[in-house]
Amino acid sequence: MIMKKLYFGDCLDILKDLHKEHPQGFIDLIYIDPPFNSKRDYNILFESLDFADATAQKQAFADTWSNVSYLDALNEIKDVDLDLWNFLHTLDTVGISKSAVAYLTTMAIRLHYMHKVLKETGSFY
Numbered sequence: 001m002i003m004k005k006l007y008f009g010d011c012l013d014i015l016k017d018l019h020k021e022h023p024q025g026f027i028d029l030i031y032i033d034p035p036f037n038s039k040r041d042y043n044i045l046f047e048s049l050d051f052a053d054a055t056a057q058k059q060a061f062a063d064t065w066s067n068v069s070y071l072d073a074l075n076e077i078k079d080v081d082l083d084l085w086n087f088l089h090t091l092d093t094v095g096i097s098k099s100a101v102a103y104l105t106t107m108a109i110r111l112h113y114m115h116k117v118l119k120e121t122g123s124f125y
């Protein structure tokens, strides 16, 4: 099946909808270039052809996780994968930084649903 669709939005919402529509995995290949907890903010540069406003820029996305709330996602993971929840909950209690737990929890719930929508023979990069 070729999807020929481009989705815009939080991939978690889209993945959940896709999983509801196709409870068995149906995707052959997933490639992601996600945030990597680089602790940096990334900007888009606006360059006119004559470079007159090359310094103009706007924040594209923040790869900083210290102020990200993750408890809802952690609770959600408890309902769908208890082993994963145990792992993340243990990290949360052994004193690694809250920002690292926030990042891992945010990624974990999304990776859980990516796994769900992927075929058993599917590839993930």
Ligand SMILES: C[S@@+](CC[C@H](N)C(=O)[O-])C[C@H]1O[C@@H](n2cnc3c(N)ncnc32)[C@H](O)[C@@H]1O
Pocket (backbone or CB within 6 Å): 009, 010, 011, 012, 033, 034, 035, 036, 060, 061
């Ligand atoms: C490492 S950058 C990838 C940039 C991209 N490959 C490019 O060349 O522009 C990570 C991207 O993931 C996006 N992102 C972060 N959280 C997301 C989410 N929950 N759903 C969808 N995209 C997300 C960010 O906005 C950012 O553009």
